[in-house]
Amino acid sequence: MWQAIYEELRGAGLEIIAVAFDAAGTAAVEAKIRCPDIAERPTMIADLMGWSPELWAQQAPPTYPCLIDETHLVAELYGMVNVPQGVWIDEQGRIVRPAESAGTIDMVRHLNRETLELPDAAVKAGASARMAYIDALRDWVKNGEKSPYALPPEEVKRRMKGPGEAEVLAATHAKLGRHLFAQGDNAGGRRHFAEASRLCPDSWNYRRQSMVLEPELIGQLNTAPEFWAAVDALGDTPYYPPADLSPVR
Amino acid sequence: MTTTVLYDDRVTAVAGARVAGDHLWLAPDAMAAATGWKLEPQGLCRGDACVRTDATWVDADGHVDLTAFATHMGQPVVHDGDAWAVGESAGVRRDALLSTQAPDFELPDLDGKLHKLSDYRGKKVYLYSWGSY
Structure with missing residues (x-):
């Protein structure tokens, strides 16, 4: 998907940098990116990501940099609380759109929890959210700061939530948790990721990390009862808050 | 006994640390190795920055209270067994x-x-x- 966009917009000056938040390391990421048969990945994941079957089938291995971020450094630096999220950075290194859902709708809410299937209407809505996001990206690549989707600094600041005390404490627990996992102390690792999730219930990265550190769960959507309980606990708050693409000028 | 200190990107094993509750006391050379902050006459210094040390941060043996220093800097400290992690300041x-x-x-x-x-x-x-996934 992003490879096709990259090929389209590279000539117009767009670079794509993908960052994999993966505590399981290079091997796990490589297996996903260089999967010999991309079609082996579950349809439900394609649907969740808003990928059409055509795009899914055409998916080629990326030629843009795919970086491995085992410690979720980029998540912490940019305040990314879920995946997929995107940030737009201009030629001067200025953020023009801070972290936001990269063209998804709140798919998890539409998922049938028994069959893990998405209704067609939700699949369509997801695909059109994805297209709207990509069209906005195209507009920015073409028009730069004149694009209605390139946000002025005041609006970037308004949308960026800097971390509070709970967030930095949670990040510290996660740091300790990763260290304990690396030392083979899985129980200790889980304890600190649980504490990070408790302190920072908005961050799905901590839940996901504690999950991917369980080798048999890598590559699976987390469908444990605790996951659904956490989604339900959000009430009306979306799991994937949709990107606000209203034009600013 | 060895204590592991996680500070910024550093993971440092230090010997001779003393633990008192939530406070980790390090010898000045261990403090410098683990955090980059060196104990100088004018305070704890790293690069151009110096932070004046509070009298309670340094004990009679010259050990430095890493927890008190980090707390002063707005950095959270969590520990589990022999591993201590210092986080980043929310304000920074x-x-x-x-x-x-x-x-x-x-x-x-x-x-x-x-x-x-x-x-x-x-x-x-x-x-x-x-x-x-």
Whole structure:
């Protein structure tokens, strides 16, 4: 998907940098990116990501940099609380759109929890959210700061939530948790990721990390009862808050 | 007994640390090795920055209270067994974000080659995150 966009917009000056938040390391990421048969990945994941079957089938291995971020450094630096999220950075290194859902709708809410299937209407809505996001990206690549989707600094600041005390404490627990996992102390690792999730219930990265550190769960959507309980606990708050693409000028 | 200190990107095993509740006391050389902050006559210094030490941060043996120093700097400290992690200050992080300048980072690709965000200055960058599924 992003490879096709990259090929389209590279000539117009767009670079794509993908960052994999993966505590399981290079091997796990490589297996996903260089999967010999991309079609082996579950349809439900394609649907969740808003990928059409055509795009899914055409998916080629990326030629843009795919970086491995085992410690979720980029998540912490940019305040990314879920995946997929995107940030737009201009030629001067200025953020023009801070972290936001990269063209998804709140798919998890539409998922049938028994069959893990998405209704067609939700699949369509997801695909059109994805297209709207990509069209906005195209507009920015073409028009730069004149694009209605390139946000002025005041609006970037308004949308960026800097971390509070709970967030930095949670990040510290996660740091300790990763260290304990690396030392083979899985129980200790889980304890600190649980504490990070408790302190920072908005961050799905901590839940996901504690999950991917369980080798048999890598590559699976987390469908444990605790996951659904956490989604339900959000009430009306979306799991994937949709990107606000209203034009600013 | 060895204590492991996680500070910024450093993971340092230090000997001779003393633990008192939530406070970790380190000899000055261990403090410098673990955090980069050196005990000087004018305070704890790293690069051009110096922080005046409170009298209660240094004990009779010359050990430095890392927990008290970190707390003063707004950095959280958590510990489990022999491992101690010092986090980042929320205030420092917020100030950095409010500049709207994209924070730089350096990460490896699948082949282990390092990429810096700032290498791409002069181009528009779409930075996106994904998980291993």
